[in-house]
């Protein structure tokens with residue numbers, strides 16, 4: 001039986017309305033503050049709209065439907081100047097996401113390689129990695145973007161003198177190389193064979209990288225299905241292989257099997273439905289190449305600069321993460337007979353991840369924010385297209401700056417959430 | 432980031448009550464805040480000592496002379512094409528005198544008033560001589576460098592569409608230096624801007640003689656000073672400084688002879704120079720406002736000849752910018 005005196009009256013009714021109650025006091029203050037905030041924002045909004053309409057300045061989001069009128073040099077979706085500002089916004093957003101996404105991947109790869117290399121016992125590798133980290137972290141990102149753009153990519157030859165790549169020049173040069181070192185019996189037929197192949201299809205010039213474009217005709221869906229099937233199968237095989245290894249200790253080359261599936265299945269599907277994919281090769285016509293796809297130098301220089309700059313910081317994070325794992329761990333691994341490669345991969349890095357992931361997140365966010373520097377080399381990201389050209393053209397600063405800030409904020413929050421989730425996963429490895 | 436700052440200031444000033452009498456603020460501050468370009472020889476460019484000169488610069492000096500009797504009481508803010516309007520809306524500058532095209536949207540929904548057309552211009556194309564082009568119609572497939580936030584960025588797309596020219600690309604850069612560098616490095620076949628700006632940019636290139644401006648003019652670019660909506664007195668003042676410069680030229684009043692002209696018996700001259708009537712008071716100044724202007728900067732023709740005329744490196748004929756009495760379309764409204 002419960003004793004009424006012991007449980008007492010419900011807590012709430014016992015609380016007195018008093019300023020000395022810290023909990024109550026703080027919630028009252030918070031409510032008052034929130035009300036003040038709401039009032040501030042509202043009066044800000046009311047004042048701004050009143051002033052705007054008094055001065056005859058347009059406001060609201062109606063402009064998003066108006067014709068943009070300007071061209072954008074890189075677009076992942078169909079776009080031309082007769083489309084709307086809203087469409088231009090999406091084009092800019094996708095361009096920002098593209099460079100940020102690829103930049104994060106590249107920077108992470110560079111950072112891990114360099115971070116590990118800085119701890120190498122090989123003096124040369126160690127010195128190179130240290131030099132890399134020191135140089136890239138200390139040069140401002142804008143400078144690095146301009147460097148790649150003006151000092152490297154713009155020195156490439158013009159469209160008419162493009163460097164062409166393809167099977168033909170490669171085989172041809174191997175052939176002539178062989179002939180040059182006295183292996184003419186091998187080299188000559190090879191050169192002859194190469195000359196018979198069609199012209200090069202990949203070009204590099206100061207207008208960018210021009211690649212052949214696959215054109216998907218009817219039936220191409222089969223290839224996509226095959227690809228999806230291959231990916232699913234690889235994942236399943238990977239899971240199965242892991243389970244089996246844990247149960248029996250027998251290894252299975254899941255990675256290679258998956259890779260083979262991903263390559264072979266779509267090819268087989270393509271063959272089965274009669275090769276529905278044709279290739280459009282770029283052709284030099286007039287000022288530039290026509291056809292194919294082109295990766296513009298503005299994008300390349302921004303991507304390289306962001307990846308290399310952020311890569312330097314990530315290298316430092318990785319290095320300190322590895323150093324944070326106690327030496328005993330690698331000694332124990334070695335005494336179990338693991339070589340240094342697998343020790344690093346299976347023992348050190350997984351533990352280092354716990355230290356690495358949180359600061360890594362802020363590097364990813366930095367990279368995304370720094371991508372707005374691309375405007376200096378004419379890369380049409382969200383900042384350039386929307387907060388730049390569109391703002392200038394429409395004059396609707398309030399709406400555009402608010403939307404732009406909201407977008408960057410959203411990207412940051414989503415990135416942080418993904419990294420937070422990943423952090424929790426790696427944190428479980430703790431023992 | 433500067434833009435964010437301007438915009439933020441703009442938001443705050445819009446949210447606050449902007450009921451400013453700009454002229455009073457300018458007088459209290461002791462200087463006119465004037466937005467100019469980041470460096471365009473002949474229109475607005477600084478020398479090594481950061482002294483500004485050019486047609487657009489002299490216009491701001493004329494305003495300062497009218498108010499303070501001192502053409503040096505101007506603070507110049509160099510602005511890129513895309514930052515210029517937020518700077519004016521936010522109140523960071525009082526007047527934008529930066530080769531800006533008078534368009535309907537800028538004059539209405541963007542919230543500005545243009546004071547006049549200080550230079551009638553049109554858009555053209557600058558190309559390398561070696562390419563051997565005769566006409567802009569041959570630009571099919573070309574890469575074109577343009578500065579973002581300009582009317583040129585819009586016109587060039589229209590021109591290509593209207594002439595059914597495809598496969599070209601337009602690359603838009605933030606500042607004039609970036610645009611010029613990209614053109615010079617070979618990233619683009621063409622640099623497009625207003626013809627006067629092309630002439631100025633051409634002089635900056637390492638080998639000016641290797642570049643030509645194509646014959647076509649693809650747009651109307653009436654360039655002039657502008658102010659914010661909401662202050663009619665200031666708007667009138669800037670507008671009448673412009674008309675005063677034109678009227679002075681038309682009446683033969685120059686920097687040299689203005690002192691004598693004060694004694695002229697010509698009724699038009701008397702009204703302009705304030706020896707008859709007090710027209711200057713209508714814009715918050717004193718009757719002799721034009722005397723101060725012409726003493727400081729000379730009349731419109733003198734400003735033109737000094738900065739962009741045939742005797743300067745730019746060497747541009749008066750053409751449309753001649754007075755209406757001499758075959759041009761510059762026309763000062765009467766002081767009456």
Ligand SMILES: N[C@@H](CCC(=O)N[C@@H](CS)C(=O)NCC(=O)O)C(=O)O
Nearest residue numbers: 468469511512531532581582607624
């Ligand atoms: N008149 C056009 C173009 C004005 C403009 O900004 N032109 C560029 C062409 S190079 C320029 O003068 N830039 C100088 C600068 O940004 O400082 C407009 O008003 O939109």
